[in-house]
Ligand SMILES: O=c1nc2n(C[C@H](O)[C@H](O)[C@H](O)CO)c3cc(O)ccc3cc-2c(=O)[nH]1
C-alpha cells in the first residue's frame with residue numbers, strides 16, 4: 339500500500355498588495371495607496387474555467403484604524419462570496435482581523451489561516467520592526483478567536499528569519515495548547531523563507547537541512563491530528579521534499595499557476611510531482627481546503643457545496659482506480 343500525500347488545487351486572488359506593515363522578507367507588498375484594488379468584474383473574469391477547488395484570498399493589510407478598513411473588508415467578503423457563487427471554496431488569509439471581522443468572514447469561508455510566524459518577541463527588533471501585525475500576542479489571539487468561532491484553521495511557522503530551534507519549540511507548543519483547547523487547527527505549514535527580488539533586507543534562504551529538522555521536531559510536538567504542510571516549490575531539491583515526507587509531512591498545500599508570495603519559485607507540474615513521490619511509494623491526491631472532520635462546523639449553505647465537492651473528488655478517485663486496474 340502506498341502512503342497518501344495531499345495537495346489543494348488552488349488559485350489565488352489578491353484583493354490588494356498594499357500593506358501598512360513592512361516585513362523585511364516580504365516580496366508581495368506595495369506602499370499603501372499605490373495599488374488598484376481587485377474589482378469584482380476582474381475577479382469574475384479570472385475565475386472562469388479554472389481547474390481549481392480552493393480560492394485562496396491573500397492580501398496586504400489596511401490599518402485597523404484606517405477609514406478604508408471597512409471598504410477593504412467588504413471587498414474581501416464580496417470576493418469570497420463571488421468565489422462561492424462561481425463554484426469554488428474560499429480560504430482567506432489576510433492578516434489579523436477583529437473578532438467581528440472574523441465572525442463575518444466565517445460565513446463565506448470553508449477555512450481560514452494566519453501564520454504565527456514565530457512567537458519570539460526578538461524578531462520585533464529586526465525583521466518585524468515595522469510590522470505591528472506581527473506582534474506575537476496579536477497573532478495568538480487570532481488563533482484563539484478562530485477556535486472560539488469554530489473556524490477550521492491553518493497556521494504555521496516561517497523558518498529561517500533569525501529564530502532559534504528553541505523558538506520553534508515554543509511556537510509549536512503554543513499551537514498545541516490552543517488546539518487542545520478548541521480542536522480547530524487542521525494543518526501547520528512549515529514555510530522555509532526564500533529570498534525574492536523585492537524584499538527590503540537581503541537575507542539567506544532557509545537551509546534544506548534546517549527544514550527537515552523542523553519537520554522532525556514538529557511531528558514530535560504537535561498532536562497527531564494536525565497535518566504538517568510543506569510548500570514543494572520552496573524546497574531546494576526533490577530529495578529534501580522526500581526527506582520531509584519521511585519525517586512526517588503529509589501535505590503540499592495549495593498548488594496553482596502562481597505562488598503570489600514567492601512568485602519567482604514555480605511549482606513543478608502535478609505529473610512531475612506525482613512521479614517523484616511515486617519513487618518512494620507515495621501517492622499524490624487532491625483534497626479540499628477544509629478537512630472532513632470540520633464539515634459540521636460550516637454554515638449550512640457551505641456544507642452543501644463541500645459535500646458536492648467531496649462526491650466529485652471521490653468519483654474522480656474511483657475512476658482513476660478503475661483506469662489503473664484496466665491498464
Ligand atoms: O500558494 C501559497 N499558498 C499559501 N497558503 C495556502 C495554503 O497552501 C492552502 O490555502 C491551505 O492548505 C488551505 O487549503 C497559505 C495559507 C495560509 O492559511 C497561511 C499561509 C499560506 C501561505 C501560502 C503561500 O505562501 N503560498
Ligand SMILES: C[C@H]1O[C@@H](n2cnc3c(N)ncnc32)[C@H](O)[C@@H]1O
Nearest residue numbers: 363364365453496529530531532599
Ligand atoms: C502568507 C505568508 O507568507 C509568508 N512569507 C512572506 N514572505 C515570504 C518569503 N520571502 N519566503 C517565504 N515565505 C514568506 C509569511 O509567513 C506569511 O504569513
Ligand code: SF4
Nearest residue numbers: 357359361364367398
Ligand atoms: S508579509 Fe504580509 S504583513 Fe508582512 S509586509 Fe508582506 S503582506 Fe504585509
